[in-house]
Every structure is written in C-alpha cells, then in structure tokens.
Amino acid sequence: MNVLVVLIPVSLVLGGLGLAAFVWSLKAGQFEDDQGNAQRIFIDDQ
Amino acid sequence: MSTIACAACTAVPPVQEIPPVDSDLQFSLPGIHCAACIATIERGLAGVSGVRDARVNLSLKRLSIKGSISPENVEKAVHDLGYDIYPLDANTLKGSEDLAGKDLLMRLGVAGFAMMNVMLMSVATWSGAEGATRDLFHLVSSIIAVPVVAYSGQPFFKSAAKALRVARLNMDVPISLAILLATGMSVYESVSGGHHAYFDAALSLTFFLLIGRYLDHRSRSAARSAATELAALEVQTSQRVVDGRVETLRTTDLAVGDIVRVAIGARVPVDGQLISDHALLDRSFLTGESRASDADQGEVLQAGSVNLGPPFEIEVTQVAQDSTLRRIADLVATAESGKNSYTALADRAAQIYAPAVHLLALATFLGWWAFTSDIRLAMNIAIAVLIITCPCALGLAVPAVSTTAIGRLFKAGYLVKHATALERLAQVDHAIFDKTGTLTVPHVTLPDTLTPTQKQICVALAQSSEHPIAKALAQQESDIPPAAITDIVEHKGQGLAAMVEGETVKLGNGRWLGASFHGLGFAQGSQPAVALNVDETLRTGARDALDGLTIPAEIVTGDVPDRAERLERELGVPVTALASPEYKHAHIQAETSRGRRVLMVGDGLNDTIALASAHASIAPATALDAARNAADVVLLKEDLSELPLVLAIAQMSTRLSVQNFCIAAAYNCVAIPVAIAGYATPLAAALAMSFSSITVLLNAQRVRFKT
Numbered sequence: 001m002n003v004l005v006v007l008i009p010v011s012l013v014l015g016g017l018g019l020a021a022f023v024w025s026l027k028a029g030q031f032e033d034d035q036g037n038a039q040r041i042f043i044d045d046q
Numbered sequence: 047m048s049t050i051a052c053a054a055c056t057a058v059p060p061v062q063e064i065p066p067v068d069s070d071l072q073f074s075l076p077g078i079h080c081a082a083c084i085a086t087i088e089r090g091l092a093g094v095s096g097v098r099d100a101r102v103n104l105s106l107k108r109l110s111i112k113g114s115i116s117p118e119n120v121e122k123a124v125h126d127l128g129y130d131i132y133p134l135d136a137n138t139l140k141g142s143e144d145l146a147g148k149d150l151l152m153r154l155g156v157a158g159f160a161m162m163n164v165m166l167m168s169v170a171t172w173s174g175a176e177g178a179t180r181d182l183f184h185l186v187s188s189i190i191a192v193p194v195v196a197y198s199g200q201p202f203f204k205s206a207a208k209a210l211r212v213a214r215l216n217m218d219v220p221i222s223l224a225i226l227l228a229t230g231m232s233v234y235e236s237v238s239g240g241h242h243a244y245f246d247a248a249l250s251l252t253f254f255l256l257i258g259r260y261l262d263h264r265s266r267s268a269a270r271s272a273a274t275e276l277a278a279l280e281v282q283t284s285q286r287v288v289d290g291r292v293e294t295l296r297t298t299d300l301a302v303g304d305i306v307r308v309a310i311g312a313r314v315p316v317d318g319q320l321i322s323d324h325a326l327l328d329r330s331f332l333t334g335e336s337r338a339s340d341a342d343q344g345e346v347l348q349a350g351s352v353n354l355g356p357p358f359e360i361e362v363t364q365v366a367q368d369s370t371l372r373r374i375a376d377l378v379a380t381a382e383s384g385k386n387s388y389t390a391l392a393d394r395a396a397q398i399y400a401p402a403v404h405l406l407a408l409a410t411f412l413g414w415w416a417f418t419s420d421i422r423l424a425m426n427i428a429i430a431v432l433i434i435t436c437p438c439a440l441g442l443a444v445p446a447v448s449t450t451a452i453g454r455l456f457k458a459g460y461l462v463k464h465a466t467a468l469e470r471l472a473q474v475d476h477a478i479f480d481k482t483g484t485l486t487v488p489h490v491t492l493p494d495t496l497t498p499t500q501k502q503i504c505v506a507l508a509q510s511s512e513h514p515i516a517k518a519l520a521q522q523e524s525d526i527p528p529a530a531i532t533d534i535v536e537h538k539g540q541g542l543a544a545m546v547e548g549e550t551v552k553l554g555n556g557r558w559l560g561a562s563f564h565g566l567g568f569a570q571g572s573q574p575a576v577a578l579n580v581d582e583t584l585r586t587g588a589r590d591a592l593d594g595l596t597i598p599a600e601i602v603t604g605d606v607p608d609r610a611e612r613l614e615r616e617l618g619v620p621v622t623a624l625a626s627p628e629y630k631h632a633h634i635q636a637e638t639s640r641g642r643r644v645l646m647v648g649d650g651l652n653d654t655i656a657l658a659s660a661h662a663s664i665a666p667a668t669a670l671d672a673a674r675n676a677a678d679v680v681l682l683k684e685d686l687s688e689l690p691l692v693l694a695i696a697q698m699s700t701r702l703s704v705q706n707f708c709i710a711a712a713y714n715c716v717a718i719p720v721a722i723a724g725y726a727t728p729l730a731a732a733l734a735m736s737f738s739s740i741t742v743l744l745n746a747q748r749v750r751f752k753t
Contacts, residue, residue: 004182019156022155022159023152026148032103036084040084043082
C-alpha cells in the first residue's frame with residue numbers, strides 16, 4: 001500500500017496537466033469559433 | 047470583368063489619400079457557411095494591400111481585419127469576391143466578447159477534472175478499502191472537492207443568494223442546498239472516519255448542471271450577439287455637411303462642432319443642437335412617450351430620437367458613447383428578458399415549485415428519521431429528493447428552444463430582435479408584403495433632356511431622402527456634385543420639395559407634381575414636370591419566398607396601378623396599388639379583426655406603422671432605421687428565398703417547447719416517488735436529474751437541423 005504515496009500524487013499531477021492544457025486552450029481563444037475550426041480542416045493548403 | 051478591374055484598383059494603394067492608421071476592423075458576413083467561404087475571403091483579402099491579418103469567425107459570421115486599410119476598401123474587396131458584407135461598429139462590439147461563456151467553461155472544466163479524480167478515489171472505498179487507507183482516500187477527496195465545489199458551484203450559489211436576498215426562491219436555491227449539504231455531510235464523514243463520503247455525488251451534480259447551464263448560455267449568447275450586432279449595424283454612419291456637400295462617415299469619427307444632417311426616418315446619431323428652424327421627432331426611445339414632439343432651433347436633441355419630419359441639421363455638442371450604449375442595452379434587454387408567455391408560466395411554476403420542493407425534502411427527512419432513527423440515512427434520502435426535484439428541465443424547456451431557434455435563424459441571415467417574435471411568427475396565417483424595396487429593388491435613370499444643373503438638383507434632393515428610390519438615384523449618380531438647396535420639405539408618400547435660387551424644385555410622384563404621368567418626376571419652378579424612368583427588378587429569392595409560403599400572401603403598395611398589375615401577372619399574387627401608410631395600417635387592422643394574424647414584410651417609413659401593428663413583422667437590413675426598429679425580425683442578406691423557413695422554424699420551436707414541458711413533467715412524476723421511497727442514491731439522482739436537463743436541451747437542438 002506504500003506505493004499509493006507515489007501513485008496518488010502522480011495521478012493528480014497528470015490530471016492537473018490535462019486541466020492546465022484546458023485552461024491554456026481556453027485562454028488562447030480556441031473555443032471561440034468551434035464551427036469555423038470544424039470547417040477549416042477542409043481547406044487545402046496552397 | 048468588373049471584378050478584375052476592382053480587385054486591381056483595391057490592390058493599388060490610393061496615392062493621394064493619407065493611409066488610414068493601423069486599426070482593427072469588424073464586419074458582418076451573413077452569407078458565409080462553409081470552409082470554401084472562409085478560404086475564399088481570407089485568401090482574397092490576403093492579397094489586398096494594407097491588410098495585415100484577415101480572420102473569419104464562422105460561428106459569429108464575422109470578419110476581423112488588422113492593418114491599415116479603410117473599411118470601404120475591405121467592403122469593396124469582399125463584395126467583389128461575391129459576399130454580402132456590412133461594417134460593424136468596433137466600439138459597440140467591444141465588451142460583447144463572451145466572457146460569461148468562458149467563465150462557465152472554465153468552471154465546467156475544473157469540475158470535470160475534480161469529478162474524474164474523486165470518482166477514481168472512491169473506487170477504492172467502494173471496493174473495500176478500510177481503516178487508514180479509506181480515511182486517506184476520503185481526506186485526499188475532500189482536499190480536491192471542497193475548493194472545487196466552492197469555485198465551480200458559484201453560478202448556482204450567486205443566483206440562489208440573489209433570490210434569497212429579495213426573499214424569493216428560484217431553481218438555484220434547492221440546487222445550492224443539495225450541493226452544499228452533500229459536501230458538508232461528506233466532510234463530516236471523512237473527519238469522523240465514516241464509511242461513505244459523497245464527494246463524487248456533489249461534484250457530478252455540479253458538473254452535469256454546469257453542462258446544462260453552459261449549453262443554455264451558448265444558445266442565449268447567439269441571440270445576445272445578434273442583438274449587439276444589430277446595434278453595431280444601426281448607428282454606423284452619419285451624414286456630415288461640409289461646405290454644403292454631404293459626406294458619409296462613421297458616427298464614431300464625428301467631432302464636436304460638426305454639422306450633421308439627419309434624413310427622414312433616421313435616428314439622430316449623436317447629441318446635438320438643432321440648426322434648422324424646426325424638427326419633428328419621435329422620442330419614444332428616450333421617454334417612452336410615443337407621441338411626436340416638436341423641437342425649435344437651438345434646442346438640444348438627444349441621440350436616438352427618430353426624425354419624423356423633413357431632414358434637419360444639427361451641430362454636434364457631445365460625442366459620448368453613452369447614448370449608443372444605452373441603445374445596445376435596450377436591444378440586448380429585449381432579446382434576453384423578452385420572455386414569452388411560456389417562460390413566464392415556467393417562472394410562475396417555479397415560485398410554487400421551490401417551496402414545495404423544500405417542504406417535500408424536509409418532510410422526507412423527518413419521516414425517515416422518525417421511522418428509522420437513522421439521521422444519516424434520512425439525510426441521504428432528503429438530499430436525493432432535493433436533487434431529483436430541482437425543476438431545471440422545466441425551467442429550460444422554453445428558453446432552450448427559443449434561443450436555439452434564434453441562433454439557427456441567425457445562421458440563415460435573420461436577426462430575431464424579440465424572443466416572443468418566434469411565437470408570434472408561428473401563429474401568422476396571412477402575409478402582407480410591401481413591394482418597393484422589399485420585393486423589388488429600384489433602378490433610376492436621369493434622362494438626357496435634363497440640364498447638368500437640373501441633374502445636380504435631382505441628386506441633392508435625392509440625397510436628402512431616405513426613400514429607397516431616392517437612395518438608389520443618389521447612389522447611381524454619385525459622380526454628379528449635388529447642388530445647394532434650401533428649405534427641404536418631405537411630403538410623406540409624395541415627394542420632396544426644396545428651394546434653389548428662389549425657385550421651387552420638386553422630386554416626387556407625377557400626380558403630386560401636377561403632371562399627367564404617375565411615376566417619378568422632377569419639376570423646376572413653373573416648367574412642366576419631367577418624368578424620370580424608374581425600373582425595378584425583383585429582389586433575389588422574392589419569387590421563391592412567395593412560392594414557398596403556405597399561407598395566403600398579398601402585396602400592398604403605394605405604387606401606381608400599371609406597375610402593380612405587371613407584378614400581379616408576374617408573381618400571381620393579389621396586389622393593391624396606391625395604398626397610403628394609413629391604408630396599410632387600416633388593412634392590417636381589418637384583417638386582424640377578421641381573426642387573422644398578419645405577417646407584415648416591409649421596409650419603408652410608410653410601412654413603419656404597419657410593421658408595428660402587425661402580429662409579426664420582418665424588415666430587410668436595407669430598410670429605414672425606423673422600419674428596422676419597428677420590425678421583429680431583420681433580414682441581413684439580400685436574398686429573400688428563405689422566408690418560408692423562418693415560419694417553419696418558428697412553428698417547430700413552439701412544438702418543441704410543448705414537447706419539452708411534457709418531457710420534464712413526465713420525468714418528475716416518475717422520479718419523485720422513487721426518491722421519497724429511498725431507492726435513489728445521491729449519485730443516481732444527480733445523473734438522472736442532469737439527463738433530464740440534457741434531454742430537454744438536446745431536444746431543443748433539433749431545431750438546428752430544420753431545413
């Protein structure tokens with residue numbers, strides 16, 4: 001059970017990384033044009 | 047060919063002009079819908095000199111441009127690419143950024159993170175962890191859960207506190223109580239080494255309710271941004287008089303001391319002192335009094351008043367944005383709080399519902415406590431009852447549908463100004479169209495028999511009017527410098543008269559000019575009136591719109607009979623000619639008294655009364671400011687063909703609202719007895735409750751796919 005002392009913080013840190021990524025993408029305005037972003041993948045590179 | 051020429055001239059920087067300062071411009075692009083549109087516009091603009099960055103936002107149907115380029119050049123470039131474009135006032139849009147949505151999304155993300163981790167921890171407890179291990183997991187869970195509940199639950203707590211402060215109950219009171227009780231009880235259990243903690247229940251309740259709240263916010267913000275956009279469209283430009291010539295410029299560029307001309311039916315753009323002798327104004331926007339009021343020379347007029355009389359000039363005394371902001375607030379308030387009767391019903395239901403919920407939970411708690419003497423069990427069941435009974439779904443039933451429908455219509459290019467407009471649109475059974483400017487667009491030619499001076503006078507007269515034909519004339523002949531004219535008087539529905547060097551000049555219909563013809567004419571002094579040839583073409587999609595309507599339609603126009611008859615033959619719809627504004631109004635009232643619900647589609651000042659008195663009304667974006675204000679729905683693009691879709695969506699949203707009520711009511715009927723009997727755990731209750739909200743919200747989304 002001593003392994004929990006390591007595993008719990010590890011899982012929390014990993015989850016925290018995911019949360020941090022979400023916060024970053026929100027602040028960077030990536031959720032402001034969801035329809036546009038969905039369509040943009042169809043645009044061919046020139 | 048013109049495309050190439052224009053693309054070339056926009057690509058060449060105007061040498062004589064001072065380049066505009068580096069700025070951030072916003073435009074509305076109502077016609078875009080796919081990746082190809084984004085690519086065409088962004089790439090097309092990338093080649094235009096002065097554009098540093100062009101970005102299309104498909105969700106908002108907006109274009110933002112960074113760089114040193116004038117708005118006119120951007121409009122021209124995008125127009126040449128084949129898209130409708132309208133400039134938006136950057137100052138009006140400022141602050142309309144969706145901060146509340148971002149805030150909700152953040153709280154939602156945090157709640158989701160905490161919920162997943164706490165659920166993971168609780169797996170250990172459910173699978174048999176004991177003693178110190180279980181206490182450790184409970185402790186870690188509480189360390190995560192308590193701050194997250196405090197942060198993510200705030201939208202509910204704040205709303206509940208607001209209601210309690212005025213001694214009222216709303217949906218958020220039972221929600222907050224359930225979240226706080228579940229958390230508080232779990233903390234107590236953790237500290238005292240108890241077997242079960244319900245942090246996961248508290249967090250999942252918060253998470254699911256936040257999803258509902260966020261979806262609701264998104265469909266609402268579509269209407270909100272539409273309202274803001276409308277405001278940004280309205281007081282966009284003003285007409286400044288410089289050395290006797292009228293020039294159009296952005297209202298925000300006006301300075302104190304400028305002379306501004308206010309056309310008939312237009313709003314006073316900024317506060318200013320009246321220079322002309324006399325003005326007739328509708329100040330209903332400011333005072334709530336709809337009676338027309340007079341103003342004499344020297345009086346200060348407030349921005350927002352509508353000019354009902356002849357054009358007048360004001361000297362700008364204040365350029366503060368106050369008045370504009372006041373109007374935005376007004377429009378947003380209309381879109382947001384203009385709740386229809388169904389919503390009001392749901393609100394009233396909540397007033398009875400909330401106390402009933404609390405009493406029910408309290409009775410359940412006391413009952414179970416009395417029978418089992420187990421205060422902890424009684425508490426659990428009471429919390430489950432609280433969660434089950436919060437009538438979120440009931441409260442969401444109508445706003446979810448109407449806001450989604452408004453968003454859907456916005457996509458089709460229709461701005462719904464009023465929430466109840468949808469319901470009224472769903473009920474219409476008779477459509478009345480205005481002809482000129484609504485179904486047809488004018489085209490005027492000045493005959494060569496007119497002298498150059500007379501042409502200049504014509505243009506000057508046309509510039510003073512907001513009538514679509516006059517506007518078309520002024521626009522077509524913009525190369526001709528207007529003559530200096532004084533004492534302009536507009537005779538409603540007849541024409542314009544003015545003085546030039548002691549002679550009376552008139553632009554108006556033939557009968558009014560005393561000539562033998564009926565159409566547009568020009569008269570100078572005692573010379574016989576000259577007929578000006580006005581052609582008209584059907585607006586794009588006008589035929590499709592009339593063909594697609596399932597309700598009877600008719601056209602009522604102030605125009606001459608022969609042209610009306612031609613249109614009648616062309617479209618196969620009954621046409622009434624020579625109708626005055628009063629006749630249109632009386633005609634609508636007559637239809638209404640016969641039990642019909644009339645849809646009015648019109649654009650002119652002569653339609654304004656009709657637009658306001660009809661059961662529901664639609665005006666094109668090219669309509670007079672006054673008409674746009676009176677209408678429930680504004681059509682942003684040129685094309686009329688989707689008009690039947692508006693009615694179909696309105697009918698569908700009414701149907702979906704009723705469906706949602708039934709879903710919510712049926713759900714509560716089943717769930718409440720189960721909860722009171724003690725078969726619903728807090729977790730199951732949280733899930734089931736959220737599912738009913740989400741079912742209602744998803745059902746509302748169906749209106750999106752209506753074609």
